[in-house]
Amino acid sequence: MFELTRTLRFCPSGDPGAPRDNAHAAWPPPRGLAGVLSLDLTIAGRPDPGTGVLLNVKDLDAAFAAAALPRFRAAAGAEPAGLLRGVAQALAPTLPFPLLRLRLSASASASTELRPADMSRVILRQRFSFSAAHRLQADALSEEENRTLFGKCNRPSFHGHNYELEVAAAAAIAPDGRSLEPAALDAAVRTRVIDTLDHRNLNTDVAAFATRNPTVEHIAQTCWDLLAGGLPEGAELQEVVVWETDRTSCAYRGG
Template structure:
């Protein structure tokens, strides 16, 4: 079994009128930006067995066309006429339309509303949606294990064992799963997620020395793996109390190094 992913970029013009039909630069986005508008990405995933003759699971042209004809118009209508509608509700309607039209088996549809904020609907959990938002914090740490000798610590951790520590600008992505609320009761929102993560993680972690300032790392090496686990565990209860469930946490220590927990 394979999973095929296709990204469809598009713009919603703020000016009155139907969606433009121009398709001169689909890489940048179609419909294209005309004067002022909103830029979005949809990520369509299909899962199944590829055809033994063609090697295709789905024709990416069909994936593009189905989303553009049956998904984007729903988003256009909501953005222009019902901007207070929860993004998860709009995405669910678009997902159902795309799933019912495309021949290939649709697994999920994700809507990237900003460079950091994404909403996802999965075929096998249609009563719920996932929401992901990114955050950042700066912190220092020292990689040092009390269970190793000084020589062993220097050998294992190298310059990261410097006794004075070193710092990173960490990027954090938190993904939660929540039930769809009603039209007048949207349920768990992006504001809820940002409030909880800010209070529980960012305000506590930012501009600290993890080894010295946070009790969670007392006797625990603050590796990116452990940081992801600690943040996840800190968020479980407050997110559940707000009506959602934490799905996973990803921490980037650098642009090239990240850890996701759980998987």
């Protein structure tokens, strides 16, 4: 099975009659300081064996303009969860392949995702950052083996990273279209994770790493452990992703 995603950047209050001269920019374009939203539209299926194409992305653009954009234009101030459900219900019948998911972003640090296979809930994703020092040292290895395996990261003087953390939590959509409030998720992550890890020496200051080597894998697992059972009522933790650098990250989903 193949997944094809098209990212639509648009301003709900923009002019839908405006020309599409810049394929990378938002359409409809913003007026003045109006905000721009981003919608990732993902379908699933098998490409045509002759062309190798699942669906021409121009057809996805047209389906968005005809079925989804009017919903956004008429929904100023609407709750994202309920709005996405309405958009999915309007958009799915116009597509020749199953609509797998919609992900709506108003900023680079937060998004709301709906999967039409389960219209009863959405997944809220929020980005955070923290800074911490660590030393990679596995108790099961000798000093020489640790130096060989971890190199500079094994130096006794420690070193630091500016970590990025993404937390994904699922929650039901209420009858009024509301779901998990971003501020509530922010507060839980700040209290349970950021306050525990930020500006700490992970090896010496954080109890979880008394028995865990503070690798990016174990940091992701620790973030999960700190959050599990501590999210707002009705929210279910789905995934945590930790970036140690812009080239190294680890996702953890429990288990």
